[in-house]
Structures are given as structure tokens and as C-alpha cells.
Amino acid sequence: MNIITTRKAKKEDLETLLEFEQGIIEAERPFDPLLKEGKISYYNLEEMIFAEHVHLIVAVAEDEIVGSGYVRIEKSGSYHKNELNGYIGFMYVKPNFRGKRISSVILESLKDWAKKQGLKELRLDVYNENLGAIKSYERFGFNKSLINMKMEI
Structure with a gap:
């Protein structure tokens, strides 16, 4: 197996990151019938690349970007133990690299x-x-903690 490294995403990675976003959306469509049809977007990836409170990274095998993810610093609810938390998102691994941890x-x-x-x-x-x-x-x-429920009316 190739050695996998990670690095902070750069503006030059934007085209690949936009492709990954569409891959995430297509993977999630079967789980969420309330997503709009057609091309949609979850993120402002260019803004995230430069945001100080977001750490957007790519996983690289040799010179190929094979995955992505971010952690965003968020304010926790006033009732939570920790004032801030890190919210993980944009987790994606190219299909031909899956199953390799x-x-x-x-x-x-x-x-x-x-x-x-x-x-x-x-x-x-x-x-x-x-x-x-x-x-x-x-x-x-990670441990399961809460189930978010919804219904279309």
C-alpha cells in the first residue's frame, strides 16, 4: 500500500475538493430523500481553505489526492462541559482507495x-x-450519542 500523508488543503486543490463534495452528496442521497434534486453544494470550500477556525485537509498517496476532511472549531451549547468543540465533516475517500483505513x-x-x-x-x-x-x-x-429525527409534511 502507498504511504498516506495529510496536508492542509490549498486553493489549487479546489477542483478536486469540489468533485469530492459531489461524491459525498451522491453517497448521501439514498439516506436523505429531502435533499434537492440536481447539483447542490454543502460547503463554501474556498472560504474553508482560508478560514482560521477550520482545518481542511487532504490525504495524499504519492502525488494523488485521495481523501479529505475538516475539523471546525464551534461554540458548544451553554449546557455542555466544554465551551468549544471540534466538528468533523467533509470526510471522503476516493472509491478505489476505500477499505485501507x-x-x-x-x-x-x-x-x-x-x-x-x-x-x-x-x-x-x-x-x-x-x-x-x-x-x-x-x-x-466515536460513540453514538443522539438520533436526529425528521419527517416531510
């Missing part, structure tokens, strides 16, 4: 950055039916 490399890098920022807690959202992602996050050390 690249998501763990990305998560470890994000966790390290969050620790350096003084954060003591990481959070993320994942669709209940996305069993592969849930298994990966649990293997990394």
Missing part, C-alpha cells in the same frame, strides 16, 4: 490539530443507515 489517517490528523487548538471534544453527524461510516467512526473511538 485512510479515514483513520485523516481523523488522526484532524484530532491532532484539534488538540493543538486546546479542544477536548470532537463531534460529527452521520446518517443512521450509513453503516460503513458508522463502523469506521466507532473503530476510531
